[in-house]
Amino acid sequence: MSLTAAAPSTKRRPVFPFTAIVGQEEMKLALLLNTIDPYIGGVMIMGDRGTGKSTTIRALADVLPEIDVVANDPFNSHPEDGDLMSDEVRQQAQQGISLPVAQKKVPMVDLPLGATEDRVCGTIDIEKALSEGVKAFEPGLLAKANRGILYVDEVNLLDDHLVDVLLDSAASGWNTVEREGISIRHPARFVLVGSGNPEEGELRPQLLDRFGMHAEIRTVKEPKLRVEIVEQRAEFDRNPEDFVSKNQQEQEELQQKIVKAQNLLPSVNLDYDLRVKISQVCSELDVDGLRGDIVTNRAAKAIAALEGRQEVTVDDIRRVITLCLRHRLRKDPLESIDSGYKVEKVFSRVFGLEMVEDTANTNGVRTGVR
Numbered sequence: 097m098s099l100t101a102a103a104p105s106t107k108r109r110p111v112f113p114f115t116a117i118v119g120q121e122e123m124k125l126a127l128l129l130n131t132i133d134p135y136i137g138g139v140m141i142m143g144d145r146g147t148g149k150s151t152t153i154r155a156l157a158d159v160l161p162e163i164d165v166v167a168n169d170p171f172n173s174h175p176e177d178g179d180l181m182s183d184e185v186r187q188q189a190q191q192g193i194s195l196p197v198a199q200k201k202v203p204m205v206d207l208p209l210g211a212t213e214d215r216v217c218g219t220i221d222i223e224k225a226l227s228e229g230v231k232a233f234e235p236g237l238l239a240k241a242n243r244g245i246l247y248v249d250e251v252n253l254l255d256d257h258l259v260d261v262l263l264d265s266a267a268s269g270w271n272t273v274e275r276e277g278i279s280i281r282h283p284a285r286f287v288l289v290g291s292g293n294p295e296e297g298e299l300r301p302q303l304l305d306r307f308g309m310h311a312e313i314r315t316v317k318e319p320k321l322r323v324e325i326v327e328q329r330a331e332f333d334r335n336p337e338d339f340v341s342k343n344q345q346e347q348e349e350l351q352q353k354i355v356k357a358q359n360l361l362p363s364v365n366l367d368y369d370l371r372v373k374i375s376q377v378c379s380e381l382d383v384d385g386l387r388g389d390i391v392t393n394r395a396a397k398a399i400a401a402l403e404g405r406q407e408v409t410v411d412d413i414r415r416v417i418t419l420c421l422r423h424r425l426r427k428d429p430l431e432s433i434d435s436g437y438k439v440e441k442v443f444s445r446v447f448g449l450e451m452v453e454d455t456a457n458t459n460g461v462r463t464g465v466r
Contacts, residue, residue: 137308138288157204203244251290
């Protein structure tokens, strides 16, 4: 009796649905706002082990709508937007060459802790470049992540030099590789998401400041919610296809909501008086630079767009300002007050609102104002 090997399955592995994730609202909101406006600058997620950080980020990438790319281009170049094209594709477009278009899922790239600079940035084949006179470039992880999400788990354990490279690319939108006088650059616009456990070490303040938002997550304390989370996970592990199918409608609705928000974002208005008050909060908190002001403005507009509105409200600002500022405050080792609580307190005073004292939400973090 002869045995024939079964053909390998090309079916995509099911991903836990974003809409089925219970709790951790702060993290989910920060991630959604960055997909609506990538210029917010990414998210740093700090929290306990086993709180669903990686699951949530992979689930987000899965729910995002497909994007148009130039077929067979290693940099996911946009077929029409010159800012999102590689130099080679842009030259072809300028020459009037027809670009083949394909659709693909938003790329989600995991950056392993032991990655080398060549693996991250890409490498130039010097021998080929010199002998054949062509720029032989092997793309790295930054090329794959262009127009997608770059996820760095345990970012606080990553080599400082690599973190610098990532943040420079995220800020400029380009990755440049130089070897022996040969220089190659390609677009590298991605939402940078870092996660880590504060017990394993803190990020340097100047690096932390480069992340647009900072979500703090805690292990859910309420027994009923814990049971619900465990049951959801067990149901998914038993039959992933059925579980995904059951949540399909909610996933599609969220995807449509994201697309509408991205289209609405340019027409969202943030009143001048509210902008002045945001800057006043940043000033009173002694936040260095203007990044805090810019990110809070962008995040407030993104949350209004997410909810289908063209005017930013005070409540929109309340819901995002702690995420945008808590990691930008100067640390005082003798101070026991939580930085998030400090932001809420100053926000309440500047905006003339009343603080809600010591109520805890499902993340184990104080809630804000009313």
